[in-house]
Amino acid sequence: MKLISKINRYFLVSSLITLIIISGGLYFIIVNAFTGEIDEQLSHIARKAEQELASGKEVGFAPFIEVTPAAPADSTAGEYKNISIENKRESEPFRQYTSFVRVNGNEYKIITRISLIEKEDLLFSVLVIAIITIVFLVLVLFFINRTVSKIIFSDFYATIDKLDSFSLKNDDELELSKSDIKEFQQLNKSLLYLSKKSKKEYRSLKEFSEEVNHEIQTPIAVIKSKLELLLQSSNLNSENLVLLDTVLKNLSRLERINKSILLLNKIEQKGLFESTDIKLSEELNNVLNTYNEFISAKNITLTLKINNDISINANQSLIIILLSNLISNAIKYNLPDGKLDIEINGKMLTISNTGNKPKSDTDKYFARFYKDSDLSESVGLGLTIAKKICNMYSTCIIYSYTEGIHTITLEFKK
Amino acid sequence: MKILLVEDEKELAKSIVQFISKEGFIFETAHTFSIADEKLSLNEYDCALIDLMLPDGSGLNLVKNIKKHQPNCGLIIITAKNSLDDKLTGLDLGADDYLTKPFHLAELNARIKSVIRRRKYEGSSEIILNEITIIPDKREVTVKNKPVELTRREFDILLFFVSNKERVLTKESIVEHVWGNDPNAFDNFDFIYTHIKNLRKKLIEHGANDYFHSVYGIGYRFNLNETNK
Numbered sequence: 001m002k003l004i005s006k007i008n009r010y011f012l013v014s015s016l017i018t019l020i021i022i023s024g025g026l027y028f029i030i031v032n033a034f035t036g037e038i039d040e041q042l043s044h045i046a047r048k049a050e051q052e053l054a055s056g057k058e059v060g061f062a063p064f065i066e067v068t069p070a071a072p073a074d075s076t077a078g079e080y081k082n083i084s085i086e087n088k089r090e091s092e093p094f095r096q097y098t099s100f101v102r103v104n105g106n107e108y109k110i111i112t113r114i115s116l117i118e119k120e121d122l123l124f125s126v127l128v129i130a131i132i133t134i135v136f137l138v139l140v141l142f143f144i145n146r147t148v149s150k151i152i153f154s155d156f157y158a159t160i161d162k163l164d165s166f167s168l169k170n171d172d173e174l175e176l177s178k179s180d181i182k183e184f185q186q187l188n189k190s191l192l193y194l195s196k197k198s199k200k201e202y203r204s205l206k207e208f209s210e211e212v213n214h215e216i217q218t219p220i221a222v223i224k225s226k227l228e229l230l231l232q233s234s235n236l237n238s239e240n241l242v243l244l245d246t247v248l249k250n251l252s253r254l255e256r257i258n259k260s261i262l263l264l265n266k267i268e269q270k271g272l273f274e275s276t277d278i279k280l281s282e283e284l285n286n287v288l289n290t291y292n293e294f295i296s297a298k299n300i301t302l303t304l305k306i307n308n309d310i311s312i313n314a315n316q317s318l319i320i321i322l323l324s325n326l327i328s329n330a331i332k333y334n335l336p337d338g339k340l341d342i343e344i345n346g347k348m349l350t351i352s353n354t355g356n357k358p359k360s361d362t363d364k365y366f367a368r369f370y371k372d373s374d375l376s377e378s379v380g381l382g383l384t385i386a387k388k389i390c391n392m393y394s395t396c397i398i399y400s401y402t403e404g405i406h407t408i409t410l411e412f413k414k
Numbered sequence: 415m416k417i418l419l420v421e422d423e424k425e426l427a428k429s430i431v432q433f434i435s436k437e438g439f440i441f442e443t444a445h446t447f448s449i450a451d452e453k454l455s456l457n458e459y460d461c462a463l464i465d466l467m468l469p470d471g472s473g474l475n476l477v478k479n480i481k482k483h484q485p486n487c488g489l490i491i492i493t494a495k496n497s498l499d500d501k502l503t504g505l506d507l508g509a510d511d512y513l514t515k516p517f518h519l520a521e522l523n524a525r526i527k528s529v530i531r532r533r534k535y536e537g538s539s540e541i542i543l544n545e546i547t548i549i550p551d552k553r554e555v556t557v558k559n560k561p562v563e564l565t566r567r568e569f570d571i572l573l574f575f576v577s578n579k580e581r582v583l584t585k586e587s588i589v590e591h592v593w594g595n596d597p598n599a600f601d602n603f604d605f606i607y608t609h610i611k612n613l614r615k616k617l618i619e620h621g622a623n624d625y626f627h628s629v630y631g632i633g634y635r636f637n638l639n640e641t642n643k
Binding site for chain 2: 224228241244248
């Protein structure tokens with residue numbers, strides 16, 4: 001629900017309640033004043049009737065004035081009362097006043113009445129005014145909702161748009177448009193502060209991780225060189241060699257992880273990479289050449305179908321890394337005597353390979369350090385890097401699995 | 415052969431010297447820019463290994479200096495940075511080769527030999543190993559003067575072994591040398607076995623001795639003084 005609608009809803013409900021109370025009160029006050037006025041008139045008419053009687057005239061005009069002679073005064077003397085009188089089909093409300101007078105020695109009872117039909121009209125008018133006010137109020141609120149909110153909240157929506165496109169990775173600072181509304185000014189101020197602070201912290205974290213990456217390279221290099229020297233020593237038995245082999249393998253895994261992270265961090269800095277026009281099929285063939293031996297070692301059948309070439313403007317090294325990662329995965333996770341189909345068609349590059357059923361959620365394939373295999377030596381960053389490179393060149397990368405075939409599809413932007 | 419090693423990491427420098435000096439190279443080591451600069455002004459070198467990141471200056475300036483004053487000296491850049499920009503600048507300045515830390519000592523050894531071969535013998539060198547002769551620049555191998563047809567990979571493997579005679583080479587270092595160092599590409603190096611088997615077969619068929627020795631699943635050693643019967 002929109003903020004303005006919520007505010008309007010509260011406003012509408014409270015206005016309705018207020019309006020009902022006010023209308024009721026108004027009605028009560030008006031009726032009171034009206035009754036007071038009528039009562040005054042009634043007693044006035046009664047006095048007039050008394051004067052007429054005193055001058056010896058006949059008085060009577062039913063049902064408005066009724067004069068009955070010589071009745072003794074009873075409890076109804078001086079009483080005002082609402083009554084209704086049956087008249088043909090409908091009953092008509094009246095207010096009546098009863099008084100007893102002595103004129104020329106004779107006792108008279110005088111009843112005066114005034115029709116109250118106008119009072120009903122009054123009630124009706126008040127109701128109509130109330131309803132018109134409510135309808136008008138709803139219309140005004142609707143209008144505010146539709147147009148005024150657009151004007152008032154334009155600054156707010158501008159800020160939201162800016163936030164949507166805000167990224168910690170970008171170098172440019174968050175810039176918010178000025179607002180003349182105090183709350184939005186406050187919001188913008190806080191957001192600017194927040195963005196500056198998080199950018200600063202992101203940067204320092206990134207610098208730290210890059211430094212760690214670089215610093216780790218040197219001890220790895222030293223350990224590697226010492227182990228290789230040890231490997232050359234002539235008095236190692238087979239047990240020693242097996243140990244040394246394990247240590248070396250794990251060291252090189254550490255090295256691979258570190259190098260992959262270095263690469264990942266670097267890809268984020270797009271400015272570092274020069275772009276040239278690249279023919280995709282050419283690079284694809286080069287990469288396949290490198291992996292030729294791997295493909296034949298696993299006895300994989302390779303089918304390459306290039307219907308048309310795709311030309312892209314990108315960094316050559318990155319495109320080679322992208323293709324290498326995808327193709328090496330398609331070989332690594334392939335079955336012995338499996339199949340590897342690569343096709344370029346239109347804007348699409350499709351790489352599909354036979355393989356085991358995915359063990360878990362394939363959405364995670366692009367996540368860092370995610371592994372869905374028993375190949376403990378794989379680093380789990382290959383697809384993450386591939387995705388990063390694709391993102392950099394606005395290329396869509398999709399993974400799918402159907403009946404024993406894993407497929408990666410790249411859609412290049414034209 | 416005189417080699418200047420400029421590397422601020424002392425332990426790494428020690429390993430390099432220990433591993434490669436067996437080849438009969440004379441090493442001089444400098445841990446700082448100023449010492450390296452001083453050594454360069456006093457001596458002539460056949461090859462220089464230069465770390466780009468030095469505590470008191472950039473190795474790139476040493477590279478420029480060598481290009482200017484010792485144009486015959488071979489140059490290999492070593493760096494912890496694997497930035498593409500550095501690679502370009504290093505090679506643009508005329509470095510012969512570029513190696514990223516951490517590297518295999520056997521790889522560095524092979525690169526040094528290749529640089530010296532190209533520089534010193536201007537491509538006309540021959541490597542003679544008993545009955546086997548290799549002409550690296552023509553990529554030719556003969557056994558008892560009869561040419562042996564090797565695939566590109568087999569030739570690269572043979573040359574790598576020959577550059578690192580009598581040393582244990584891990585399967586990983588062989589794969590990285592021949593197929594390149596791509597951190598995500600390889601996690602199993604057993605396929606190298608087939609290539610070495612084919613290479614051995616071809617050499618033996620042409621009458622060469624089998625100098626290849628398998629080392630407990632770790633890798634292989636090429637030893638001229640020890641033949642498999």
